[in-house]
Amino acid sequence: MTAATVFSGERIYCVDPAERLFFGRSAECTICLDAEDTAISRRAGEIVHERGAWWLVNRSSAHPLSVIDEVGLRSVLVPGRRTALDAVTRIVVAGARGSHTLRVEVPEAAADRAAESATPAGDPTAVGENVLISQADRDAMLALFAGYLEEPPRHDPHPRTYAAAAARLGWPRTTLVKRIEYLRTRLDEAGVPNMTGWNALTNLAEYALSRGLITKDDLRRVRRDR
Incomplete structure (x- = not known):
């Protein structure tokens, strides 16, 4: 030990x-x-x-x-x-x-990270093998949920507003809203719970983070590309 x-x-x-x-x-x-x-x-x-x-x-x-x-x-x-x-x-x-x-x-934790790095990263979600997550889906979630991935004191476990996330991406707000709504609909139809209702955006954030759909590496990649 x-x-x-x-x-x-x-x-x-x-x-x-x-x-x-x-x-x-x-x-x-x-x-x-x-x-x-x-x-x-x-x-x-x-x-x-x-x-x-x-x-x-x-x-x-x-x-x-x-x-x-x-x-x-x-x-x-x-x-x-x-x-x-x-x-x-x-x-x-x-x-x-x-x-x-x-x-x-x-x-x-070191053993867990080694096991995770040896596991191929696939697009199908854990619930609903037919749901594919595109790069545009990941970019949209990263813009909305980046605060969860930040180190303290910048860590903020709350989704950004659609307007702020769209501005970060350089997208129209309506484009971001439609992409996230379509993603939630597909996940809901595939059996992922809590993808609808008043707290759906927070539930999507927790699902995306817990399943590794967006990670700290994505945040670092975005910063390098700027």
């Missing part, structure tokens, strides 16, 4: 399975985020190896932690709860003087 690796700014911490890493306001923590920011708990959280797995534990009695998974989806870890760390994970600790981001890599 090799160590987990935690990145905090320019600092790197290797955590042996027999060790515990604490982070928070206290100078006694392994990672002291900001000793003068009383909006951060003295012990905000802990990274620990137990029962054969790595865990993030919220040690605060009052403040939640934001957890961003490897595809950019954000969840909230409430005080006293824990979540397994089985992939590259970012932990955001909010304070009155700013937010702090920790990046955690565990040994299993």
